[in-house]
Amino acid sequence: MIKILGILFIISIFIPVEFYYLAGGLRLETYRIVLAIVLVYSLFNLKELLEKADLVDILVLAFTLLAISSFIYNHGLQKGIESAGIFVIEVLGSFYLARTLITTPKRFFQVNIAFISLLSIFALFTIYESFTQHRILHEWATKVTGHQSLDPSLYTQYYIRNGIMRATNLFVHPILYGTLTAIFFPFAILLTLFAFKPRYLVMTVALLVSMLLTLSSAPLLSTVFQGGAAILSHYWKGAKRFWFALLLTGVSGAFIINLLSNRGFFALFISHLTFNPNTGYYRMFQWKYAMDDVLDNPLLGIGVSQWSRPDWLNYSIDSFWLLITMQHGIPAGFILLFCSLYLVFHVLNNLHKQHELYRWMANAWVLSFLALILIGFTVDYFGKLQPMFFFTLGAIGWIKYPKLNQHMSKLARFKNRQQQL
Numbered sequence: 001m002i003k004i005l006g007i008l009f010i011i012s013i014f015i016p017v018e019f020y021y022l023a024g025g026l027r028l029e030t031y032r033i034v035l036a037i038v039l040v041y042s043l044f045n046l047k048e049l050l051e052k053a054d055l056v057d058i059l060v061l062a063f064t065l066l067a068i069s070s071f072i073y074n075h076g077l078q079k080g081i082e083s084a085g086i087f088v089i090e091v092l093g094s095f096y097l098a099r100t101l102i103t104t105p106k107r108f109f110q111v112n113i114a115f116i117s118l119l120s121i122f123a124l125f126t127i128y129e130s131f132t133q134h135r136i137l138h139e140w141a142t143k144v145t146g147h148q149s150l151d152p153s154l155y156t157q158y159y160i161r162n163g164i165m166r167a168t169n170l171f172v173h174p175i176l177y178g179t180l181t182a183i184f185f186p187f188a189i190l191l192t193l194f195a196f197k198p199r200y201l202v203m204t205v206a207l208l209v210s211m212l213l214t215l216s217s218a219p220l221l222s223t224v225f226q227g228g229a230a231i232l233s234h235y236w237k238g239a240k241r242f243w244f245a246l247l248l249t250g251v252s253g254a255f256i257i258n259l260l261s262n263r264g265f266f267a268l269f270i271s272h273l274t275f276n277p278n279t280g281y282y283r284m285f286q287w288k289y290a291m292d293d294v295l296d297n298p299l300l301g302i303g304v305s306q307w308s309r310p311d312w313l314n315y316s317i318d319s320f321w322l323l324i325t326m327q328h329g330i331p332a333g334f335i336l337l338f339c340s341l342y343l344v345f346h347v348l349n350n351l352h353k354q355h356e357l358y359r360w361m362a363n364a365w366v367l368s369f370l371a372l373i374l375i376g377f378t379v380d381y382f383g384k385l386q387p388m389f390f391f392t393l394g395a396i397g398w399i400k401y402p403k404l405n406q407h408m409s410k411l412a413r414f415k416n417r418q419q420q421l
C-alpha cells in the first residue's frame with residue numbers, strides 16, 4: 001500500500017498545476033489527495049509509528065499542534081480547523097509518507113532516482129520553453145482542464161532576461177521548479193562520482209541546465225550552500241570543535257552586526273542573498289514590516305490574516321522561516337528550525353557508522369537539506385515545495401538502523417557473487 005502511495009506522490013508532483021478541483025474553498029490537487037490518504041494510512045498504523053518515533057517525530061508533531069492552535073486562535077474553531085486541514089495534510093502527510101516509505105538505503109536510492117529521472121526527461125521541455133519563450137506544458141494543460149493557473153506576469157518581459165524566459169516547466173513558478181531541482185542535485189552529483197555511468201552524468205547535466213534556465217537566485221545559491229555543506233560533511237568527524245567554534249564566532253558576529261547596523265543582521269543577510277539588488281531590497285522591507293507582526297503576536301502568530309505593511313508592498317512573504325514564524329508564532333518557528341538543524345547534525349554525527357556503500361547517500365541528504373534550511377530564509381516554500389520540504393525532512397529515517405544497513409550491504413554483495421558464479 002505505502003509503495004503505491006509513494007509512486008502516486010512522485011507522479012503527482014509532476015502533474016501540472018492546472019489540474020485541480022475546487023471543493024468549496026479548498027483547492028484539491030492530486031498530491032494533496034495522495035497525502036490525505038497517507039495520513040489516514042498512518043492513523044491505522046499509529047502503533048507502529050509510535051514504536052519508531054524519536055525526537056524528530058515529537059518536534060514535528062509539536063510544531064503541527066502549535067500551527068493548529070494558531071489557526072483556531074486567530075480564526076475561530078470552524079474556520080481555524082478548515083484552514084488547518086490542508087496544512088496538516090501537507091506537513092504530516094508528506095513527513096510520514098517519507099518515514100514509512102523510505103526505511104532502507106535502497107528505498108532512498110529508488111525514490112531519488114525516480115525524481116531525478118523525471119526531472120531529466122522534462123529538462124527537454126525546459127530548454128524549449130526558455131529559448132522559444134513558449135510555456136508549452138502549461139498551454140497543453142490549460143487546453144485539457146480549462147484552468148489558467150499561472151500568474152499573468154509570468155508571460156511578461158519581467159520574466160525574460162537576455163532573450164531567455166525563466167523556465168517554470170510543469171510548475172507554478174521558476175523558483176518552485178528551480179528549488180525542487182536543487183533538492184536532488186547533490187544526489188545526482190554524488191551518484192555520478194560514486195558509481196559513474198554515462199546516464200548518471202547526463203541526468204546531472206540535465207538538472208544543472210534546468211536550474212540555470214530558471215534564472216533564479218534560490219537554486220543557484222543552494223549549490224553554493226551545498227558546496228559549503230560538502231566541506232562541512234567531509235571534515236566533520238575530525239573537526240567538530242573547529243566547526244562549533246566557527247558557528248559560535250558567526251553567531252557572535254551576527255549579534256554585533258545586529259547591534260551596530262541600523263538595518264540589523266537578518267535584513268542585511270536577506271538583502272544580499274539574491275542576484276537582483278532590487279529583489280534583495282524588496283525582501284529587506286518584507287522582513288522589516290513582518291517582524292512587527294511577529295513581535296506583536298509572539299506566541300501564536302497571526303494565522304493567515306493580513307500582515308502589517310504599506311500599500312506598495314506585495315502580500316507575499318519571500319521567506320519560509322519568516323512566514324512560518326509570523327503565521328504560527330515564535331515557538332513554532334523555533335521548534336521547526338531546531339528540529340531541522342538537529343537532524344542535520346544528528347546525521348553528520350552518525351555518518352561514520354554507515355556502510356561506505358550508503359554513506360554517500362546520507363551525505364547527499366545533508367547537502368540537500370542544509371541548503372533547504374538556508375535558502376528558506378530567502379524563499380517561501382509555497383505550493384508543492386512545502387510538502388517536499390517535510391518529505392525531505394522525513395526521508396533520512398533509515399540512518400537510524402546502521403547495523404541493519406550493514407547487514408543488507410553484505411547480503412547484496414553475497415548475491416552479486418552468487419550471480420557472477
